[in-house]
Every structure is written in C-alpha cells, then in structure tokens.
Amino acid sequence: xxxxxxxxxxxxxxxxxxxxxxxxxxxxxxxxxxxxxxxxxxxxxxxxxxxxxxxxxxxxxxxxxxxxxxxxxxxxxxxxxxxxxxxxxxxxxxxxxxxxxxxxxxxxxxxxxxxxxxxxxxxxxxxxxxxxxxxxxxxxxxxxxxxxxxxxxxxxxxxxxxxxxxxxxxxxxxxxxxxxxxxxxxxxxxxxxxxxxxxxxxxxxxxxxxxxxxxxxxxxxxxxxxxxxxxxxxxxxxxxxxxxxxxxxxxxxxxxxxxxxxxxxxxxxxxxxxxxxxxxxxxxxxxxxxxxxxxxxxxxxxxxxxxxxxxxxxxxxxxxxxxxxxxxxxxxxxxxxxxxxxxxxxxxxxxxxxxxxx
Numbered sequence: 198x199x200x201x202x203x204x205x206x207x208x209x210x211x212x213x214x215x216x217x218x219x220x221x222x223x224x225x226x227x228x229x230x231x232x233x234x235x236x237x238x239x240x241x242x243x244x245x246x247x248x249x250x251x252x253x254x255x256x257x258x259x260x261x262x263x264x265x266x267x268x269x270x271x272x273x274x275x276x277x278x279x280x281x282x283x284x285x286x287x288x289x290x291x292x293x294x295x296x297x298x299x300x301x302x303x304x305x306x307x308x309x310x311x312x313x314x315x316x317x318x319x320x321x322x323x324x325x326x327x328x329x330x331x332x333x334x335x336x337x338x339x340x341x342x343x344x345x346x347x348x349x350x351x352x353x354x355x356x357x358x359x360x361x362x363x364x365x366x367x368x369x370x371x372x373x374x375x376x377x378x379x380x381x382x383x384x385x386x387x388x389x390x391x392x393x394x395x396x397x398x399x400x401x402x403x404x405x406x407x408x409x410x411x412x413x414x415x416x417x418x419x420x421x422x423x424x425x426x427x428x429x430x431x432x433x434x435x436x437x438x439x440x441x442x443x444x445x446x447x448x449x450x451x452x453x454x455x456x457x458x459x460x461x462x463x464x465x466x467x468x469x470x471x472x473x474x475x476x477x478x479x480x481x482x483x484x485x486x487x488x489x490x491x492x493x494x495x496x497x498x499x500x501x502x503x504x505x506x507x508x509x510x511x512x513x514x515x516x517x518x519x520x521x522x523x524x525x526x527x528x529x530x531x532x533x534x535x536x537x538x539x540x541x542x543x544x545x546x547x548x549x550x551x552x553x554x555x
Contacts, residue, residue: 199295199555200231204318206301208236212451213384213503215484217301217333220386224544225298228551235289237299238278238314271343275313286317290325296554297322300332300359301383305348305369307337312344319351330357330550333383335523336365340372349373357550362526380550381543382531384506388540391488391511396495398445399438400508403431403462404500404518405454412521428461434498434516435466439473449478449490451501456481502527510536 203221206214218234225232290297299318304311315331322329331352340348352358352369358377360366369375406424413421422430438446448463450456456479463477482490488507491497497508500518505527508515515532517524531539 198229198231200233200293201225201551202289202292202294202297203232203234204289204297204299205234205237205304207234208239208241210453210481211501211503212481212484212487213501213506214301216384216387216503216507217382219484220383221298221301221333223386224383224547225551227544228548229555230295230551233294235285237304237318238282238310240282240285271341274310275343278310278313279317282314283317283321287321287324290318290321290327294327296551297327297329298332299329299355300334304331304334305336305365307340307344312340312347315351316347319354323354328356328554330359331355331377332357332359332550333361333380334359334365335361335526336368336372338368338522345372349375352377356553359546359550362530364526364530378546380546381539382503382506383543384503385510385536385539385543386547387488387507388510388536391492393512394492396493396512398447398490398494399442400490400494400497400499400504400513401431401435401438401446401448401459402450402497402499402501402504403448403455403458404520405452405458407454408500409520428458428465431458432462432465435462435475436470439466439470439475443474444495446473446475447478447490447494448475449487450481451487451499451504453481455501500524506531 203218203225205218205221207218222232222234299315304315319329352373352375358369358375359380360369360377361380361382363379366377366379369377406427409427410421435446435448448459450459459477460479463475466475467473478490488511491508491511491513494513496514496516497504498516498518499505499508500520502523505515505517509531517528519525
C-alpha cells in the first residue's frame with residue numbers, strides 16, 4: 198500500500214488542527230493509501246498559558262531577553278528554527294512515500310515560524326524529488342517581504358495548491374501570483390461519524406483575548422475592546438443562556454489559552470449565579486471527547502472556526518463570535534450550505550487530486 202505523508206499542525210494544542218488531521222487521514226485512507234502524519238513546524242509542542250506577574254529571577258530574565266531578541270529579529274528566528282528542524286524534515290521527505298500533503302490550518306500567514314517551515318518542507322521535497330500538494334489552507338491579510346519570498350517559492354514549486362475559502366484564491370493571486378484551486382475545509386470529512394443523541398446542552402467556547410487583539414492589529418483597527426470589556430461580553434452570553442434556557446451550559450475550550458479564559462468566566466458567573474446549571478471542562482479535551490460534547494448540544498458559541506465547523510457537522514445552531522475575517526469568511530461560505538453537500542464536494546475534489554499520484 199502506498200503512503201501519503203500528512204504535514205500539518207498535529208502537534209498543536211488546538212482541537213481544530215486535530216480535526217483537520219483526522220479528516221485528511223480519513224480521506225487518504227478511503228482512497229486506498231496509508232497515512233502518516235508529521236508536525237508542520239514542530240516535532241512536538243507543549244502549550245502552556247502565559248504567566249502574568251512572573252517573578253523576574255536571573256534565569257527568567259535571560260529567557261525573556263533571548264526570546265525577545267529572536268522574536269523581534271525575524272531572520273534570527275527563522276535561522277534558529279531552520280537549524281533545529283532541517284534534519285527531521287530532510288529525513289521525512291526521503292521516505293518512500295508516494296506523496297506529501299501539506300495543509301490544514303491557517304498556514305499562509307506571517308508570524309510564528311509558518312513561512313520558514315513551508316519553505317523548508319518545499320525545499321527538501323524538491324531535493325528528494327517528492328511530489329507535494331498544499332491542501333486546505335487559508336490566506337491571511339498581509340505579509341512581510343521575507344515571508345512573501347518564502348511562500349512564493351513553496352507555492353510555486355507545489356504540484357497543486359488548494360484553498361479552503363474562495364476569497365483566498367484572489368489573495369494568493371495578489372500576494373504570490375499563484376492561482377490555486379478550491380477544496381472545502383478538510384474537517385468536513387468527519388461528517389457522518391457520530392450517531393445522533395439527545396441534545397440537552399449549550400456549548401460556550403470563549404476565545405482568548407489575544408486572538409481578538411491579534412486580528413484587530415492585523416486589520417489595523419484603532420477602536421477595540423479592553424480585556425475587561427471583552428471578558429464581560431462573554432460573561433453576559435453565559436448569563437443570557439442561564440436566564441433563557443433550562444439546558445445545561447458547558448464551558449469547553451479547544452485551546453489552552455481559551456481554557457484559561459473559560460475558567461475566569463466560570464468563576465465570575467458562578468459567583469453571581471450560585472446553583473446555575475453550568476459545567477466547566479477545565480482542560481482542553483481530546484478531539485473524540487470534544488465531539489461528544491458537541492453531539493449532545495444544540496447550540497455552540499465560539500470564535501474558533503473549527504469549533505463552528507464541528508458544531509455544524511453535529512447539527513448545532515451556530516453562534517459565531519466575529520473576531521476575525523476567517524470567521525466571517527467561514528459563515529459567508531459555509532453557513533447556509535448543508536453539511537452533506539459540503540462533504541460530497543470535499544470527497545469529489547480530493548479523489549480527483551489523489552488519482553494523479555496512484
């Protein structure tokens with residue numbers, strides 16, 4: 198059996214990234230290939246919430262100074278990442294797999310180490326003469342000059358580029374002079390995997406303030422909420438559901454940072470509403486557990502796109518928290534479409550791609 202290497206954010210703490218990987222694995226296996234997953238920008242990750250008011254010992258100072266230097270000087274950050282990761286990437290691309298699929302998640306963006314990671318996977322794939330496609334990605338709103346160069350190489354060398362929203366087609370044309378094709382989000386491959394159960398809860402997944410702030414800055418908005426105002430808005434949503442529904446309210450998160458915010462909201466809500474039927478899932482659950490929560494709920498509030506996708510798959514009413522263009526694009530593109538229709542289109546497009554490499 199031929200093998201497909203899946204390169205995405207499998208090491209992330211974000212449930213959405215795991216849903217993408219699970220969906221892509223499902224598609225690969227259905228077409229008669231074996232699937233093997235690798236971390237896109239890391240071999241493993243340990244996500245911890247930001248520590249505020251951390252005691253400034255000499256060790257902490259040196260760590261902060263080093264991180265500040267590498268984070269502020271882009272070329273140093275990329276060089277360090279390249280030296281730390283080139284060996285594992287070279288080894289992966291030299292395997293006997295028939296094809297590499299790089300994708301899922303918001304990979305075409307500045308910031309972090311995504312640009313250098315995309316370039317490095319592309320470079321070593323070409324050295325090993327391994328075909329690769331970039332699959333199921335979105336495109337951000339702006340890029341540095343260096344990031345444009347790195348992405349333009351990776352996109353230009355690919356054996357196919359497929360974006361998950363139609364607006365990203367125009368953005369890739371404008372930024373990189375690349376004309377991609379369209380494929381629905383890979384997480385929709387999970388449609389039909391759960392039997393229906395009684396829906397007697399409401400899911401609330403408050404999204405971390407830094408996500409809101411990051412998107413405000415990216416769009417260069419000057420009028421935005423303070424952290425206290427932002428938290429208050431989420432608390433009011435929980436209290437509205439307490440007042441208007443007899444259903445259990447479940448605060449459950451898809452990332453570590455979101456979970457910290459949900460804990461804060463839970464404490465404030467229960468202080469004012471003792472005895473309310475509210476459950477807190479303190480840690481980020483595994484993907485199957487999160488799907489069980491959604492399967493038992495009839496409504497989901499979230500500012501995370503893949504929470505909304507999974508909620509739609511499991512027949513929830515969607516209450517999107519419109520904190521980013523990504524969420525707006527998702528609702529415009531997928532909000533009114535049936536899940537069975539989206540899944541059918543996804544399977545058809547993927548089958549056409551994979552046939553080229555059999």
